[in-house]
Amino acid sequence: MSGIWIALIVLVVVVGVAAALLGAANRTDTTSATSSPTLGREAIKKDKAARKADPQQVVQPPTGKEFESVAVAPVSADIEPAEASLAPAPWVQPDAEQIGASRRAFLNRSIVALMGLGIAGFAAAAFPAFLWPSSSGGFGSKIRVGKVSDVEADVSANNGFLYKPEGRMWITLYPAAALPKAEKTYSEPELAGMRAGLVALYQKCPHLGCRVPSCDSSQWFECPCHGSQYNQVGEKKGGPAPRGMDHFATEISGGEYVVNTGAVIQGPPIGTNTTGQEAEGPNCIGASEEH
């Protein structure tokens, strides 16, 4: 016998033994899974003795008939099906009053919230302007009117009365000869402009607030509402007004005439007449009785 045949026989024997061992292992697993485990004699004896002593304590495995009877038995009415416990709750009509109350509460809160937002928005927009007047050149701010010489030329070109609507003001010339009297009458913020030859007057009549126009013929200011009259620098000449026209604070900055329309200075008292200017022609408003 050649060596090849011997090797083949050995291989077949090994494979056969291995197959036999695997088959035995499979049988053992199946047996252990489906049948009762093998008990020792001692254990079987003890088990039997216990059954005789107290049959109730020993749990008897159910018989095939018992399994069958349980499987075909009808479901007891006491046992609620699983689906029943998961069924949705029955619909209940909502309480209309409760819905109305909730809606009213929602609307009330919305209105209050909107009002609050509106007030907050207004305050946010108004407060900065109130606390810190705009410096953009409108009324309430400092207005750079222009170079002093240019402003004086503009006043002369407008027949002695230069109106600046953005500042609600009139600008007129102040005669240098009257400065000594002015120094005794007016405040420093007024004098700053007067020394440069200019006066800035608030257009609002000190009587009841009408806008006071100029009168070309008399070269005065004459109020059409109740006839108050003021000379060219705003000193009262007649009518019911309680004082002369109000002034704005002024300054000269870098050669420019700057008027602070946020700083109104009360006009001079009745009887103030620093320039001595009389009407230079017919009055525009009938002379009123002086108060």
Ligand code: FES
């Ligand atoms: S408002 Fe000017 S005189 Fe009355």
